[in-house]
Amino acid sequence: MSIVANATGRVLRSRLAASLASPHGVDRYLELVNPMWAASEVRARIVDIRREVDVAGHPPVATITLQPTSTWQGHRAGQHVQLGVEVDGARRTTRVFTVSSPDSKAGDRFTITLRANPDGVVSRYLVERAKVGTMVHLSQAQGEFVLPDHVPDHILFISGGSGITPVMSMLRSLQRRTHRGRITFLHYAQSPDHQIFAAELEETRRSGYGIDVHLLHPELGDPALSPAYLERLVPGYRDVPTWACGPAPLINAVQASYDGSEALRVEYFKPPAVSNGSAEGDIAFTRSGATAANSGATLLEQAEAAGLTPAFGCRMGICFSCTATKKEGTVRNVLTGETSSLPDEDIRICVSSPEGDCAVDL
Ligand SMILES: Cc1cc2nc3c(=O)[nH]c(=O)nc-3n(C[C@H](O)[C@H](O)[C@H](O)COP(=O)(O)OP(=O)(O)OC[C@H]3O[C@@H](n4cnc5c(N)ncnc54)[C@H](O)[C@@H]3O)c2cc1C
Numbered sequence: 286m287s288i289v290a291n292a293t294g295r296v297l298r299s300r301l302a303a304s305l306a307s308p309h310g311v312d313r314y315l316e317l318v319n320p321m322w323a324a325s326e327v328r329a330r331i332v333d334i335r336r337e338v339d340v341a342g343h344p345p346v347a348t349i350t351l352q353p354t355s356t357w358q359g360h361r362a363g364q365h366v367q368l369g370v371e372v373d374g375a376r377r378t379t380r381v382f383t384v385s386s387p388d389s390k391a392g393d394r395f396t397i398t399l400r401a402n403p404d405g406v407v408s409r410y411l412v413e414r415a416k417v418g419t420m421v422h423l424s425q426a427q428g429e430f431v432l433p434d435h436v437p438d439h440i441l442f443i444s445g446g447s448g449i450t451p452v453m454s455m456l457r458s459l460q461r462r463t464h465r466g467r468i469t470f471l472h473y474a475q476s477p478d479h480q481i482f483a484a485e486l487e488e489t490r491r492s493g494y495g496i497d498v499h500l501l502h503p504e505l506g507d508p509a510l511s512p513a514y515l516e517r518l519v520p521g522y523r524d525v526p527t528w529a530c531g532p533a534p535l536i537n538a539v540q541a542s543y544d545g546s547e548a549l550r551v552e553y554f555k556p557p558a559v560s561n562g563s564a565e566g567d568i569a570f571t572r573s574g575a576t577a578a579n580s581g582a583t584l585l586e587q588a589e590a591a592g593l594t595p596a597f598g599c600r601m602g603i604c605f606s607c608t609a610t611k612k613e614g615t616v617r618n619v620l621t622g623e624t625s626s627l628p629d630e631d632i633r634i635c636v637s638s639p640e641g642d643c644a645v646d647l
């Protein structure tokens with residue numbers, strides 16, 4: 286059966302099939318017959334939506350289970366996917382979500398867990414309006430924020446809010462693989478009611494198995510993250526391989542505590558805020574004719590502040606939806622620190638901050 290399926294898949298992915306289906310591509314025809322048939326694209330059907338957190342007056346959090354098409358190649362714990370939806374018949378809008386379930390193989394079901402951003406397009410749609418049966422578009426899994434093949438004997442996870450998703454996928458994978466080493470897991474939430482995966486983490490905390498779970502609520506008096514607290518919990522923590530993901534203030538505190546240690550890996554859901562104290566020069570948005578004094582923020586944020594509405598997807602340099610041509614000037618990549626001064630250069634404006642005067646085709 287799988288030999289037949291593989292052979293059919295090869296034919297559907299062939300150049301002959303592509304030329305016969307031109308200009309729409311094989312996947313457009315397969316999708317019309319059955320949305321779960323695909324030759325190369327990845328799509329998924331929502332098969333379950335479960336509220337994780339529902340506190341009155343706060344954005345709800347939900348876990349969505351996806352059944353992908355057989356083209357899904359699986360993921361490594363910690364990776365994310367680009368997910369596209371057509372909200373109210375508008376053009377497809379894409380955002381990035383981390384897979385929260387353990388490592389998956391080709392065709393396996395998996396989950397994403399997301400907070401409904403009150404001003405957001407995609408997260409609110411998925412949490413508040415999408416239904417079981419809704420189809421979504423996916424990329425293959427991406428990202429380097431993963432565990433190494435040889436898992437160290439002691440690892441430390443630190444997360445805050447919805448930043449729990451990649452480390453939860455890692456924790457679940459390690460539990461499934463019956464990892465024998467020691468795991469220390471610190472998670473920061475506003476209150477016990479805001480705790481994502483509360484019941485499962487409580488169960489893990491009680492059952493032990495070498496996993497130290499610390500669910501912390503500094504607003505209710507628990508210790509905030511600090512070098513002294515980390516040292517008390519995990520002596521010599523700066524040398525313990527650590528994966529951290531969460532809101533900017535938490536990640537800033539983690540980075541300050543690790544003081545440049547190579548044992549620390551961090552994942553951002555948003556680019557780190559750019560210091561705008563020393564920004565100089567002016568920005569010219571050449572197509573619209575708008576201008577602005579350079580605030581030092583990313584070009585996407587500065588364009589939005591000037592009233593423009595450039596296309597964007599991930600706002601993190603992953604999806605290339607925001608690519609625009611920089612006519613002149615120097616920009617710095619806010620994730621890597623690299624600068625570039627080439628004229629007529631295509632840049633991702635969501636992660637590019639101008640240094641001095643800059644002209645961009647927006
Ligand atoms: C690697 C990665 C992994 C992620 N994993 C998760 C996850 O597991 N769970 C999760 O909940 N989230 C995750 N995210 C965040 C997620 O991708 C989305 O950013 C988030 O859900 C908001 O998307 P949205 O479409 O609802 O909001 P958007 O429509 O993108 O709006 C978000 C914000 O953008 C700003 N904005 C948008 N349009 C404008 C405008 N015209 N002018 C000014 N400002 C504007 C506003 O501040 C708004 O609040 C991840 C992000 C990355 C990069």
Ligand code: FES
Nearest residue numbers: 598600604605635
């Ligand atoms: S919005 Fe995705 S790369 Fe800029």
